Amino acid sequence: MSIYLLALLIGVVAGLRAMTAPAAVSWAAYLDWLPLENSWAAFMGYRFTPYVFTALALVELIADQLPSTPSRKVPQQFGARIVSGAFCGAIIGTTAGAWIGGLIAGAVGAIIGTLGGYEARKRLVMATGGKDFPIAILEDAVAITGALLIVSAVA
Numbered sequence: 001m002s003i004y005l006l007a008l009l010i011g012v013v014a015g016l017r018a019m020t021a022p023a024a025v026s027w028a029a030y031l032d033w034l035p036l037e038n039s040w041a042a043f044m045g046y047r048f049t050p051y052v053f054t055a056l057a058l059v060e061l062i063a064d065q066l067p068s069t070p071s072r073k074v075p076q077q078f079g080a081r082i083v084s085g086a087f088c089g090a091i092i093g094t095t096a097g098a099w100i101g102g103l104i105a106g107a108v109g110a111i112i113g114t115l116g117g118y119e120a121r122k123r124l125v126m127a128t129g130g131k132d133f134p135i136a137i138l139e140d141a142v143a144i145t146g147a148l149l150i151v152s153a154v155a
Helices: 003-016 020-030 049-063 075-094 099-127 132-154
Strands: none
Touching (some): 003 020, 003 075, 003 099, 003 132, 020 049, 020 075, 020 132, 075 099, 099 132
């Protein structure tokens, strides 16, 4: 599979859940699925990095369930997702010596994931009679599963 497609897809995951993508990328680096040693992104495979990103991802998964959580389309949320997608895309691109292309693909993927995820969730919630919680859990499962499949495909 093309490294640019994988970078785009990890960006989509970041658009769904901003911290799930870096958590998956960090675990993949830690487990030596991603060849990042001697690169700018080597820190993603350091001993404690996956645990830090996993903790952040868990906080995000919990916070997403709270009614006070702002929309993913507000500037701060949207921006964080684009940065996360670009960052993770650059890391995936680095495995093939194409970090700039990966960065761009990841950012584009994050935009697609943010806007597409918003629309999909809104429509699914309406289709289920306004029940957001099961759709939020479904979105979490899609993001986690997608992230794992993407990072394992890079290896």
